[in-house]
Amino acid sequence: MDIKSLRxxxxxxxxxxxxxxxxxxxxxxxxxxxxxxxxxxxGAEVIISAYGHESWSGRLPVxxxxxxxxxxxxxxxxxxxxxxxxARDTFEVVKELGPLGQxxxxxxxxxxSFGEHEGKRVRFLEELKVHEVSPVLVGAGVNTRTLSAKSxxxxxxxxxxxxxxxxxxxxxxxxxxxxxxxxxKGLSSDSTELLERVEAELKKLGTLLQIPAQPNPKxxxxxxxxxRMVARNVA
Numbered sequence: 612m613d614i615k616s617l618r619x620x621x622x623x624x625x626x627x628x629x630x631x632x633x634x635x636x637x638x639x640x641x642x643x644x645x646x647x648x649x650x651x652x653x654g655a656e657v658i659i660s661a662y663g664h665e666s667w668s669g670r671l672p673v674x675x676x677x678x679x680x681x682x683x684x685x686x687x688x689x690x691x692x693x694x695x696x697x698a699r700d701t702f703e704v705v706k707e708l709g710p711l712g713q714x715x716x717x718x719x720x721x722x723x724s725f726g727e728h729e730g731k732r733v734r735f736l737e738e739l740k741v742h743e744v745s746p747v748l749v750g751a752g753v754n755t756r757t758l759s760a761k762s763x764x765x766x767x768x769x770x771x772x773x774x775x776x777x778x779x780x781x782x783x784x785x786x787x788x789x790x791x792x793x794x795x796k797g798l799s800s801d802s803t804e805l806l807e808r809v810e811a812e813l814k815k816l817g818t819l820l821q822i823p824a825q826p827n828p829k830x831x832x833x834x835x836x837x838x839r840m841v842a843r844n845v846a
Contacts, residue, residue, distance in 0.1 A: 627691035634685035660745035
């Protein structure tokens with residue numbers, strides 16, 4: 612498996628849709644490769660990997676998409692799984708980095724040859740099987756960057772995502788406890804501390820439910836400042 616960098620345009624803030632230019636054809640990249648226009652399969656499905664290709668190491672993917680072949684670029688049309696914490700975090704990083712962000716893709720070289728391009732000895736990538744794309748710190752490709760990124764969730768959407776993540780975390784915690792119990796062990800001190808921190812955050816939310824009615828419903832400024840004060844005290 613090899614990797615190449617790419618540039619990305621994230622288009623839909625509510626759905627986490629992304630359009631990624633991940634390869635520039637007929638250009639020598641920093642690996643000394645030249646990707647040909649026919650190297651990619653139009654419509655092929657691919658995974659959006661965890662940051663830095665970490666899904667190859669076992670981390671869950673953060674999205675999926677399909678490849679679209681343009682005249683001069685290979686393009687990914689994909690979507691982040693915004694109902695998962697890892698995907699939301701990754702999407703926010705892509706958005707905030709903007710043009711500083713770089714991308715890469717993991718592939719198998721199905722067909723390639725060697726020759727010269729603009730006076731340089733290069734490898735021509737003629738047919739590739741792309742498995743995943745990933746945001747990275749530094750990629751190998753030419754002109755890789757995030758073109759734009761937007762993200763916005765309603766309070767209800769974010770709350771639903773948190774609930775889903777919390778439910779999954781509870782299942783994971785139970786599994787870990789069961790596996791350790793089979794070995795005659797309890798939770799490690801780090802895991803116990805983590806669960807205690809989660810419990811503390813849930814208690815803070817419970818405290819918010821006990822907040823009395825705002826002091827002056829007709830005074831928006833006073834209400835806002837009062838709620839901010841309550842939030843600071845809870846935190």
